[in-house]
Amino acid sequence: MLSHPAVDVAVYVHFPWCLQRCPYCDFATEAVAPRAIPHGPYAAAVTSELALRGRSLGDLRAATLFFGGGTPSLWEPSELGRVVRAVEALGAPDEVTVECNPTSLTEARASALRDHGVTRLSVGVQSLRDRHLRYLGRLHDAAGALRAVSLAVASGLRVSADLMYGLDAQPEEELVEDALALLDLGVEHLSCYALTVEPSTRFGELARKGRLPRATDDHVAGLYLALEGALSARGLEHYEVSNYALPGARARHNVAYWRGMAYLGLGAGAVGCVPEGASARRWRNLPDPAAYASALGDGALPPAEEERLDPPTRVREALLLGLRCADGTDLAGLRRATGLDPLEGRRDALARALERGNVARDGDVLRIPRARWLLADDITAGLF
Ligand code: SF4
Structure with missing residues (x-):
């Protein structure tokens, strides 16, 4: 009998809650009080979805695992660890990343995540300037961001940080100083995104009313070039338009995605895409966490929007x-x-x-x- 080789997949787990919504964000996420997060039931729902998808998709091998959101660092590490172990049953992923917000990352949480098989933290710093963090509606200040990055590095995990640029009145030197300060703390990877204003967000609404102060396109281009010059001089590889890595520190999950590897999205609002012959099937789970969990509680795959990619x-x-x-x-x-x-x-x-x-x-x-x-x-x- 012929046996088919296992298909490598990049596994993405969506955690759909944040402590509050940032005014520029259009991700599938809900604001929630920490005590209202259904830590155990959500882990049970995600592992059930994994089992059901595994049955319908055939033999899979998890190449990488990424917990994104939302704010997955709010998830009880032991429950997130349950999901890691379930995914590891598809083969040990090369990299297990958790996105973290500075406000929900403590020393105890970082070491618990490490003990549960996490290998990398991606910290949403965004800026090391209090005025910019206020503009972005973030819950942390610069001191909190520095503390979170330091303890993430001290935990022995690989650490990436996100920065945003193109903010109002942002001098190039300040952006470069922020990036270099993060490298000095031991960050090995930086994702640097220009602020985009999505129409469905609070920023979109303010922009329509002409009340959102923003950098001009030329200024944004200057910030991009200043960052590239400074980070290249520090030995980082600019390996994707918005991403920089020290040698050997590329984000393997993202690289898999950019190279067109199949990906398996699990959780409310998650997206998956697998080849089917020369075409591919992409689906998106409905974003409502309650509807998602309730379908899985009944033993069925959650409702999803599907499209075929020719x-x-x-x-x-x-x-x-x-x-x-x-x-x-x-x-x-x-x-x-x-x-x-x-x-x-x-x-x-x-x-x-x-x-x-x-x-x-x-x-x-x-x-x-x-x-x-x-x-x-x-x-x-x-x-x-
Ligand atoms: S913390 Fe992240 S996912 Fe949550 S609302 Fe803010 S930007 Fe969006």
């Missing part, structure tokens, strides 16, 4: 994600996965992009040179 859509998505990375898009791999020539229908556009130096081709690898990453979205759109 081969041309898979090619477009792979180009979108891959061209934001230093490694670029692997055209041969994409051809094998979809049965399509990824360049079909875009040869003229590609020739123009190559001629302008917006794109470089090295055999079967297509990439945008780092010096053009500020224009990555426009360049990719030109290839569609």
Whole structure:
């Protein structure tokens, strides 16, 4: 009898609660009082979903595991640990990351997470300036962020930090100082995102009324370049438009996602995507945690929105994600996965992009040179 090899998946677990909603955030999350979080029942629901999905998807191997949210550092570590152990039954992941907010990270919690199999913490610092943290509506101040990062590093876990830029009246030197201060504390990875204003958020509402002070596009570009110069000088690799790592410290879960690996999303509002022949099936669990848990309590997969990605859509998505990375898009791999020539229908556009130096081709690898990453979205759109 023929046996099929296990499919590698990047496993994502969504924890859908935060202590309060930040005014710029449009993630699937609800504000909750700590005592109202159903720690045990939610862990039971997630592990049930894992078992049911495993049965319907066949033989899977967990390549990486990422707890995102929401604020998964609010989850009782022993309950989060139950989920880690259930996922480990699909093969030990290379990396187990938990997103943390400075307000919910203590020394005891960091070591408990480590004891439950977590290997990496991603701390939502955003800024080391109190005025910027107030503008972003965050619950922590700069001193709290520094404390959280220090204790995360002291716990022996690998540590990444998130920074936001493009805030009102943000001098380049301050952003660079913040990033370097985090490296000095022992952070090995930085995710640096320009503030985007989503229409459905409080910031979106303020922007529509003309009451949200913001940096201009030129200022945002200057901040991006200042950060890139300073972090490259400190030996960090700028390996994706918004991500920097010391050698060997890339975020393996995110890299798996950008390379188009199948991903298994578990939890309320989580998204999963697995190949089915040359196409792929993507689903999104409904975001209401109560409806999610109640379906699983009845022994059924939770309600989900589903879409089928045909081969041309898979090619477009792979180009979108891959061209934001230093490694670029692997055209041969994409051809094998979809049965399509990824360049079909875009040869003229590609020739123009190559001629302008917006794109470089090295055999079967297509990439945008780092010096053009500020224009990555426009360049990719030109290839569609
Ligand atoms: S803590 Fe994070 S997930 Fe929660 S509302 Fe703020 S930005 Fe969104």
